Amino acid sequence: MKALMSLGALVGVIGILLLGGMTFNIVPSTTVRLVEGYMPMQMLFELTCFVAGFAGLSYMMSAMGMPFPRFWQGIGFWAFILLYLKYRVYPPIPFSVRAMYGTVSLIAVFMWVSASEDDWKKFKQPIMNVLDAQGGMNKLLRYAYIVLIPILVGGFSYNAMVPKSEEPIELRTVHPAPPASTKVHGKTYTLQTSQNPYRVNQEGKYDQEYTNANIVEQGMGRLMKPNANPWDDKNQGYLKYVREGGEIFFQNCHFCHGDNLNGRGLHAFAFNPIPANFTDPGTIAQLQETFIFWRVSKGGIGLPNEGFPWASVMPPWEQHLTVDEIWKVILFEYWHTGYYPRTWD
Amino acid sequence: MMDSITRKAGIAAVAAFGVVLVSSASYSIVSAQGLPEGFKKGDLAPEPSAEMIEAGKRVYFTKCVWCHGVDGAGDGPGADRLWPRPRNFNQGTFKIRHTASGELPLFDAKKPIPGQNDLFETVTHGLPGSAMPSWEGILTEEQRLQVLSFVTTQLVKDRKFTDKQSETQTILQLAELKAKPATDESKKRGGELVVEKKCVECHGMEGRGDGNAFNLKDDWGFSIQPADWHKCWNFRGSRQDPYNVGNIFRTFSTGVNGTPMPSFADNTTVDERWDIANFVNSLCERDALGNPLPIDPLTDKPKINFVIPSDLVEGEIPTNIEHEAWQKAPKRYVAMGGQITHKPRNFVNRIDDIWVRSLYNNKSIVYLLEWDDRTKSVAEGKLPWAPTQVNIDVKEQEPKTGEEGSIAAHQNNYTVYNDAIAIETAVKWKELPAPIKPRYLFGSSDQFPVDIVKWEADGSLRAFKGTGWDKDFEERDNYEESMKLLKGEWKDGRWYVMIQRPVGNKKDQDYDEDTFFEVGQYIPTVFFAWDGHNGDAGRKMAVSAFFYTFMNPPIPQETYIYPAVIAVGVVLLEGWVLTRRANKKKEKGKAL
Incomplete structure (x- = not known):
């Protein structure tokens, strides 16, 4: 079991490093190429690797006495899905479709972290800690959030409103009905x-x-x-x-x-x-x-x-x-x- | 060995080039064993097994025979409409290699050393800029090795890959030669060397392949063009990695067999070759920040953005390209394919992209169009047809003509017409909600006509209304006053054309034939280009897909107000949550 999990962790770390490196152009973005004709299978395989990797990683970390809090596991997994959809999948998926996948995976992550009362408590613990903090890091963090959240939300909505020249989505009829x-x-x-x-x-x-x-x-x-x-x-x-x-x-x-x-x-x-x-x-x-x-x-x-x-x-x-x-x-x-x-x- | 050297009309050109080479090779750089620097002697690969060859035959007759022909003579059914023509394997002349000039390429059916099994790499990655596709993902590695086993043993007839008597392998040790960093100093030295080594005589002063564009022939007597260094994704040896300087270093070191491109291994040091490769690589098109363009892995060309944004300028639109407004305007890559929908079809389009920028003010919109064209073409005398004529007498290439009548043999032998460019926009685009477009090519009868603005190299600028692919254009009324050619210049293999046209106005637009350019709307736009030396005229031209012209609106005030309101709302929400939480805690405290 342990060997299996460490293998998973190794695969996961290598995969994440490689994906990150390719996304940020640290290693050539063609290091692992998507090959036409295999693309769906390749992506399924990659995702399986990553899931195995994550499972292995979190197991290893908790075995070593440094468990990932449930809160960060959930957020990290969701962020990974979003990044994978945006940077890895080719040809690129339009934002509207990505938003849909993003919402579905958000719900899935939510169900995962709230599967039992215990899990849910663990998940919201960090949020409560910050909200209720009387001093120390968490209090500072709370003030930081109070300032940052409105700025970020304002920034995002400005970005959404600024006129843009994105390509209109082009749907088309692939096989029109034939004449008699x-x-x-x-x-x-x-x-x-x-x-x-x-x-x-x-x-x-x-x-x-x-x-x-x-x-x-x-x-x-x-x-x-x-x-x-x-x-x-x-x-x-x-x-x-x-x-x-x-x-x-x-x-x-x-x-x-x-x-x-x-x-x-x-x-x-x-x-x-x-x-x-x-x-x-x-x-x-x-x-x-x-x-x-x-x-x-x-x-x-x-x-x-x-x-x-x-x-x-x-x-x-x-x-x-x-x-x-x-x-x-x-x-x-x-x-x-x-x-x-x-x-x- | 002699067989690989020209037997046909190419002799003259190659010989002439040889003179240039010998004269420039006044000194020779060789290592201790008498080999050029960076090369090592290698062994010939063993003969592939009979099973490999037999299996390869099956692959060949399913996939390759259609262009390369039954005997591998490059004369399959598809050959006569292609330029460059498919490779004739019989002579054993292969372009992209790690071996010294004139030698056979590397091929070992047993152990493909990554990146160093030349023929395997060619089949795997294809030869961009020609019709040879990448076979990766289509044929397995095994199948690719099999078909090459068949080709190298059965179809290469004049030479033998395993004959130790006549063949040698002198291999460029590319993996061991560390690339020199592309410093400014290295690029500067490279820039001097391409002049010193006379690269610019063929490749042109700016490296757009426009030097000596008419006289170069390959071993089979067909016209051949020097590479355009600004389009690295079209380099035959780019191996689906066009910005990799190693590919340029390799081609420069080993030459391109069968073409006038020699190997420079004997008269340059490795260090000099890296300088030249760095310089050539630096010329390839890059984005505004100097980063390589993103390459679309499905096409191996730069990724296309179908929106051409136009920025607002106050007052007059500058005519100087160096002006800040033009420098800041986003530049779009417009891919061009041959017009192969209606007769006469253009199977070989020599213009394969245009770079477009645009600016507008309250009266006009200006397009700045730049494209590489190795030849400036202006027709001699008057053209035999009217400018509005669409159905003109230009013949398309017959499907089966044999080598002499093929498209490759015609190159540089066409009647020269005008270079030209045209911008087509949909007139009634408002009645065509995206994604609907007017019918390709020139709209349809009176329902969805198009507005065509065409510039020709004789300096003329005309405006037409198009109503169908086979309908002659109608010349528009009084466009002379409102339309203006701001620039029309050919320099070192590139056209720079700036066309100004009115945006029209809402009140008295001539709705039926003139496009009204409305700010913030997507206006379907197509580009057409003609290369006069390719015999392009009428429908024999290059075409783009539908793009959109989008005039960027000035930022409205709401854009600043609403986000501020939303931010304040969030602050209030935060306050509410925190107070509630605090109250709850207090209650809890009391209860305890």
Whole structure:
């Protein structure tokens, strides 16, 4: 038990020092980098480490006869959560959201310190000591608080009132409701019934099972199946069209959606909203192939009225590609990300 | 060995540069073993295992083949629309290395020494400023080593990483060389050395990459640009750590194979190289306090703030950039991407950022726009289209042309048009509550038109109304009197343009075509930029996302009064709590 706790304390101290150092630029802020794709797991792991660290630390300190008062434990933990949200989480969370998390964790800390009558007493003891002090440090402290609190509150409210030019929060509709049908290059496609004409097996028949069996494997790297190389010249059907779709993708789409289809292409840094990340399970994996066909053909300018802010630079690809080329690109996108298109039922 | 040296049209340029080098290398600094200072002999890495190579093939044909091609000749389907072109692996010429000039880079499939496994680092961190992304977090370490095992053994054809007869490894001992502190003295000495060593001949007097911008070619005969030292995040060798001076020291010591950038290891001491690296590093853009700009880890470019604040000045707005008001005005980084929404698409935009500042008074708002452009371009004679024309005859790059017709081969061969910049604002922004914007690119028909103010390098300043991406502009009435070009100057690879436009007024604004700039409101603003030497004209241009112009209001009186009232309230509250507590105690005392 003791060994476990001291290990926890060690992890906690190292973690806090590292985090503090990175926040204040004492060590390079890239020392422990958040790696895209692992970010949520990484953060959960980090937080687990810190919780273990705190538990271990407080145990060690009380074992050594210098226990942290409950009061400071509560405040310290809450402050840590606020700082972690502000400085560590990336991309940054807007203040309003942080305020919400902050309130929730404040309530949680409150519940923790007031879990039993004893705990609650311990928690409020320092406050009472200061309030009731007749002399010594605490009395001084009380006077300091009496002076400081109004100044701080006044200062904060001044800060809140001074006109600021913060970026307005930009919410947007990610997947607007599709129309029943869409007209591309003079032909009308009903979204519910249209099919990708290139989702075919080697004999040229529409075959979802065959094509789904030949997409890249899920898991790190999303590599192609060992015996399903689209660059094999002998390919017929699906894999041949995947390659053709890939060629079109890397002549047109990768500039924004990136070489790995993760929305981090060459020009992506300049655009807002950022280009869609197809490897994210929230994009093409959630949508039907014909929905993608509609979005690709019509682009940002073809977004319906409720699909604001209309700032998308997504080209209406009907201006650049034929219908066949659009279907092939869509085929490639599902192949490369290893997702199955959603069906209508 | 000879294979790595040019066979194509680049010979002339490289040879010419060689002359410069030899003449400047009048003395040579070598250590006892005949090696340049800071280098040590190393052993060639062992051949990767057959399993590694086979596994790497699978990675290559999933991820890399699309740009680098089936034979690794840098001719994949994506290659012709890219500049720089994807690397041709066949010759074994690699840019970013720890090895001496001309040598193969370090690669060991077995034990990646942190930071010293060159090809592994390149795949891990990508090559900023090119289309090569960072593969960290996408491929595992193992997968990256596998694909490199495949590339180095199967696709590098003219040289062999394991051939002791023909290959040597002379390794820069970067980990052991302690960086010299970037003192003013060191930077000053570096500033003198870049002139002495003729760095400025290519990189330009201010280091914006504007010297000799037309004549440089790489080993494959494609145009190549000297690095802009003010954008360290675009350094190919920046390794996602752009302000790290060690990266500059390394590139300067080992040179960039396949390009006219030589290694300076033979004619500089280690100490001199640190001075130069410190100087070059000091030129990279920094914030007002001189700290490195925060870099966005998702894009590896400076973080973007989408609000362009404009400060109030009393009286005339100064036209001198050195004026205190301009020096104090916050400078915003406006990222620029190619216009790739409508034809003709601009796959290679040579302007990738603009720095914007703004001031206003009761009549006008002034934008100060600064951007790096290696070439000052003014069209010869009259342009073949009217200024209002949007649909003009500029062709976009075909998808598949082969090397000769590729975008890389076209560089510096375009018809030269005017450099230009434009500011687009939403006219009826009040009817567009944030975040709603007018339709990209030039608004929409008559519902949400845009107001476009465009400056061109021929000195013209015009105002248009835009009503759609494919609709010709309408020239606005009587803008000549109210609009003014305060500055339009190109110096050492940078444009400085100051545009003054009226803020409009509430009473008699020309509501349908002129934007009314209201204090304290977010006014959607887009920037467009054209590089004349890139053949940019019409929709072939660089574009920004939507920013907001925000004219900072003077601080209202309430801001001072309310906090004071609140503070007094808190004092009263404190008094109440303390008295109550004291009373309670007294009662307790009595009870006892």
